Amino acid sequence: MIGNVQIEPTERKMCTVMFVDIVKSTMMIGSLDPEDAIDQVGPAIELIMSTCESNGATTLFTGDGALAVFGSPHADEDHAIKAIASARKIIQRLSEMDGKQPDVRIGLHCGELLVGHLQHTLGEEQAFLGPVMNIAGTIESRARHNVVTVSGAVIEHAGGIFEHERVGELVLDNLAEPIGLYEIQARKDQASRWHSRVRRGRSPFVGRAGELEQLLSAWNSAIGGQGNAALLIGTAGIGKSRLLHEFADKILLGRYQAIEFNCISLDQDAAYLPITRAITSHLQHSASGLDVSLEAQLSELLGDAPDLDDATRHALFSLFTGVQTSVEPSAADPMRRRRLLVDALARIILALDSEDPLLLIIEDLHWADKGTLDVVHALLDQVSSTRTLILLTSRNADFVSTDPKPLLDVIHVSPLETAACRDLIRLLLDDASVNKMVAAYIEDLSDRTPLFVEEFVYNIRERLPEENYLHKLPEILDDIDIPARVQPLIAARIDALEPEDRRALQIVAVGGLQWNHQVLLRTLSGQFQNAQERIQSLIEQGLLEFATGDRSQTIRFSHALMQKVGYRSIPRLRRTKHHRAIYETLYGGGYTDNLDLMQSVARHADGGELWLEAAKSYNHCGHLSVKLFSFDAAVSFFEHALRCIGKIRHETDELHVARLGLRSRQGLRVSLVASGDFERILTISREAEELCQKIGDTAARIASQIDQGIMMTVLSDVREATRVSRFALVNAEACGDTMLQAKAAFALAQAAWFNGDYVGAASAIDRHVDLFAETFRTEDIGTTGSISVLGLATRANAHSMAGRFEAAEDDISTSLAVAEETGKAYDLCFALVAKGIKCCVQSRLDSGIAALRRALRTAEYAGLDVLCCFAAAPLARMLAQKHQFTEARTILNKGLSLAQLMKMDAFEAWLLTAEVQVLLEEGRRLEAEELSVDLLDLCRRNGYFGFREELKAIMKSPSYIRH
Numbered sequence: 001m002i003g004n005v006q007i008e009p010t011e012r013k014m015c016t017v018m019f020v021d022i023v024k025s026t027m028m029i030g031s032l033d034p035e036d037a038i039d040q041v042g043p044a045i046e047l048i049m050s051t052c053e054s055n056g057a058t059t060l061f062t063g064d065g066a067l068a069v070f071g072s073p074h075a076d077e078d079h080a081i082k083a084i085a086s087a088r089k090i091i092q093r094l095s096e097m098d099g100k101q102p103d104v105r106i107g108l109h110c111g112e113l114l115v116g117h118l119q120h121t122l123g124e125e126q127a128f129l130g131p132v133m134n135i136a137g138t139i140e141s142r143a144r145h146n147v148v149t150v151s152g153a154v155i156e157h158a159g160g161i162f163e164h165e166r167v168g169e170l171v172l173d174n175l176a177e178p179i180g181l182y183e184i185q186a187r188k189d190q191a192s193r194w195h196s197r198v199r200r201g202r203s204p205f206v207g208r209a210g211e212l213e214q215l216l217s218a219w220n221s222a223i224g225g226q227g228n229a230a231l232l233i234g235t236a237g238i239g240k241s242r243l244l245h246e247f248a249d250k251i252l253l254g255r256y257q258a259i260e261f262n263c264i265s266l267d268q269d270a271a272y273l274p275i276t277r278a279i280t281s282h283l284q285h286s287a288s289g290l291d292v293s294l295e296a297q298l299s300e301l302l303g304d305a306p307d308l309d310d311a312t313r314h315a316l317f318s319l320f321t322g323v324q325t326s327v328e329p330s331a332a333d334p335m336r337r338r339r340l341l342v343d344a345l346a347r348i349i350l351a352l353d354s355e356d357p358l359l360l361i362i363e364d365l366h367w368a369d370k371g372t373l374d375v376v377h378a379l380l381d382q383v384s385s386t387r388t389l390i391l392l393t394s395r396n397a398d399f400v401s402t403d404p405k406p407l408l409d410v411i412h413v414s415p416l417e418t419a420a421c422r423d424l425i426r427l428l429l430d431d432a433s434v435n436k437m438v439a440a441y442i443e444d445l446s447d448r449t450p451l452f453v454e455e456f457v458y459n460i461r462e463r464l465p466e467e468n469y470l471h472k473l474p475e476i477l478d479d480i481d482i483p484a485r486v487q488p489l490i491a492a493r494i495d496a497l498e499p500e501d502r503r504a505l506q507i508v509a510v511g512g513l514q515w516n517h518q519v520l521l522r523t524l525s526g527q528f529q530n531a532q533e534r535i536q537s538l539i540e541q542g543l544l545e546f547a548t549g550d551r552s553q554t555i556r557f558s559h560a561l562m563q564k565v566g567y568r569s570i571p572r573l574r575r576t577k578h579h580r581a582i583y584e585t586l587y588g589g590g591y592t593d594n595l596d597l598m599q600s601v602a603r604h605a606d607g608g609e610l611w612l613e614a615a616k617s618y619n620h621c622g623h624l625s626v627k628l629f630s631f632d633a634a635v636s637f638f639e640h641a642l643r644c645i646g647k648i649r650h651e652t653d654e655l656h657v658a659r660l661g662l663r664s665r666q667g668l669r670v671s672l673v674a675s676g677d678f679e680r681i682l683t684i685s686r687e688a689e690e691l692c693q694k695i696g697d698t699a700a701r702i703a704s705q706i707d708q709g710i711m712m713t714v715l716s717d718v719r720e721a722t723r724v725s726r727f728a729l730v731n732a733e734a735c736g737d738t739m740l741q742a743k744a745a746f747a748l749a750q751a752a753w754f755n756g757d758y759v760g761a762a763s764a765i766d767r768h769v770d771l772f773a774e775t776f777r778t779e780d781i782g783t784t785g786s787i788s789v790l791g792l793a794t795r796a797n798a799h800s801m802a803g804r805f806e807a808a809e810d811d812i813s814t815s816l817a818v819a820e821e822t823g824k825a826y827d828l829c830f831a832l833v834a835k836g837i838k839c840c841v842q843s844r845l846d847s848g849i850a851a852l853r854r855a856l857r858t859a860e861y862a863g864l865d866v867l868c869c870f871a872a873a874p875l876a877r878m879l880a881q882k883h884q885f886t887e888a889r890t891i892l893n894k895g896l897s898l899a900q901l902m903k904m905d906a907f908e909a910w911l912l913t914a915e916v917q918v919l920l921e922e923g924r925r926l927e928a929e930e931l932s933v934d935l936l937d938l939c940r941r942n943g944y945f946g947f948r949e950e951l952k953a954i955m956k957s958p959s960y961i962r963h
Helices: 025-029 034-053 079-095 131-142 152-158 193-200 209-223 240-250 273-286 294-302 310-321 334-350 370-382 418-428 436-446 450-463 469-479 487-495 499-511 517-525 531-540 560-568 572-589 595-607 611-627 631-645 654-672 678-695 698-715 718-735 738-755 758-766 769-775 787-801 805-822 825-842 845-862 865-881 885-901 905-921 925-942 945-956 958-962
Strands: 006-022 058-061 065-070 104-120 123-129 148-151 162-170 179-187 228-233 257-262 358-363 388-394 408-412 514-516 544-546 554-557
Touching: 006 034, 006 079, 006 131, 006 487, 034 058, 034 065, 034 079, 065 079, 065 104, 079 104, 079 148, 079 152, 079 179, 104 131, 104 152, 131 148, 131 162, 131 179, 148 152, 148 162, 152 179, 209 228, 209 240, 209 388, 209 408, 228 240, 240 358, 240 388, 257 273, 273 294, 273 310, 273 334, 273 370, 294 310, 294 334, 310 334, 334 370, 370 388, 418 436, 418 450, 436 450, 436 560, 487 499, 487 560, 499 517, 499 531, 499 560, 499 572, 499 595, 514 517, 517 531, 517 554, 517 572, 531 544, 554 560, 572 595, 595 611, 595 631, 611 631, 611 654, 631 654, 654 678, 654 698, 678 698, 698 718, 698 738, 698 905, 718 738, 738 758, 738 769, 738 787, 738 945, 758 769, 758 787, 769 787, 787 805, 787 825, 805 825, 825 845, 825 865, 845 865, 865 885, 865 905, 885 905, 905 925, 905 945, 925 945
Parallel strands: 104 148, 228 388, 228 408, 257 358, 358 388
Antiparallel strands: 006 065, 006 104, 058 065, 104 123, 148 179, 162 179, 514 554, 544 554
């Protein structure tokens, strides 16, 4: 708000913007009186604006030209087509003006606009905001005089209706890719919506067997001399045109003549144009190379028509030639003359091929002018005794609602069956086993409408590199935009609603795909006096529905795209207000353990930019998900919580925010263990330690230090891990927290083991052995195992590597007993790996292989990738010693892939040491030596001295030297 001037955004719309500039207008009117100046340029400005408004555009005077926005105030799927047609008409009409015709530059671009109201001291006017405006203006400045220049986006939206030529590109600093520039040359004579859509090539055709059978039955009747017709009714994109052309092009119909008539929204004011355009195109093609006039061909087709007087006949010819007749009309009834004209056009069509059966395809009757509709009715009246099949398409049943035809079979084209839809998705993605989540996402959003399925798949494929898009698909689903060709189709349905219904629908869209009925009622009651009437109205119009089996509780959008487009159409400021209102309605009862409800609370607090409330709610959702072992969801919730915390203003209680940030990081750390993202765990542990220091939480700070020690052991320098773990243990002993002491002792023992200090590893556990063996015998410490097994099995590993096998056996037996008591897969795996390591060192191959195979199976089944890596190395060694090289190599490769994927240097070194031994067992000493050079360097960098010494011993082993 600046003074009394304010811009209030109201809607977001997909539009085409046209800038028209009168060339040298300043020179034309610079020295004139203001009224004389208006007289000079006023007629041209009026012509420009009226031409655009006649095609549904909103126009604004710009001083030396005009701005026109097509697709506003009402959404229009043909906004680009109408903009180009208007621009061409402007140039034509300006050239026909009396006096000196002004030159113009015209530039067009399309995209999403923010539509709003500009309020100022003198009143209110419409405002349009967004980069589309600036780009359209720049294109206009680059355009040649009296030539329509458009962007590639406009060409894409207009389809194949107009001939065009690329003339360059527009490079802008803030755009990653240049914008292609095109000049429009002409409109194609017989361009149809269908042909413009198949420019990418036809997509796979699935389903529709029942409809094809109906059409084939109608065709068989027609070729037997019983002419008839079929009307295909269905929503935009449902596949009406595809069905007709699949029937006409692919089914074996025998010899026949096909003629297409295309009704386009652009031509609704041009009487009979779809009829005359198709007839003219057919006759020109038939008479190619012959010197026969169009009038002569029409006269021959009409034959002897005594009911046509000269005036009517010449009026008929003028529809094709555009030349007005000079013959005076008779005094006959004008309505009768119109009927004669309509009947004559119908007779001409039916006479176009007298030898072969005739297939007439008349598309998009919902856009037909009155004259064209009359001709279609006449064709239906005359078709019965001919060998003609008339196939019609329409989005509604208006054509037959007032005048049913006995020979017209109405076929309602429905969305694809689920199986057919999934087949289409699979074929479009070129994937025989397409990810189920991806298929369900596309199926849900598209409502199984073929065009929408295609557009979503193309949208997805354009977003990702060709070589890896299938693997990346699940990661980008939430970021997929509504395809630009789909959005106007849905937006037009929303725009057609009454204002109150449209506003209600937008609020419902902010809430999501489905609502609890009572919550929706309470939310809308804050905005409308008759909230239930608004809900019922949206249900009656097919936009909302009650969920099956839950009529009293859940209301949902009947089409997922309606929700997405409705949400997208609301400007951010208004969207934020709606989110806040819904949050207040949902949060009335406080926090609950209902995850679905709390997820909605969090999402609406987030959308309403209530950052603190959103962070608290996401944090609560994360902890609920951890309890349900849904760790991927928990990670997402905690990440959202941290994002919202980062947006909280500084004036908020810093300690309160810091505690919330700590809780979110602690939850995130627990949730990330399952994913194996140890680098992220290390990062958030360091962040958590800083927060603990800020708020004075000693115990949490020690826990963060322990986490850092464990993560650094696995990821990087084990010497630094030893230092941090020892420091954490000292602090834990100082504060007297025995659980922290046990955890820190394990962290120190693990670091010492990878460091090759097996005495130090055993000693770290020895000092606190009662905590492991008694105090916390079956204590659960989160998403891993019990602290008892972690500590005792680690000591067993140290004893085994040091050759103290009896001590190792005692710890292994205790670990296996605890694992049986806890029933946790992690405990069992960890204990079995300890047993396998002992057997490996002792060369007890059969016992070791059995234990490690069981450990590996359990780990793989439970998704414990770290333990898969831990078990793989000793198992591969023993298998190689038994010359089972194929299995050894398979297990090693899987383990190495996991270790490298999770960036676990410690386990990579552990596995590579085993690989050196496998290579030596295979007699491939040269390869073993080459691998050992790199491995020794890794061990030196990260302090894995135990592996280094073991590697040296292996390479010097007399048995391998003999190999």
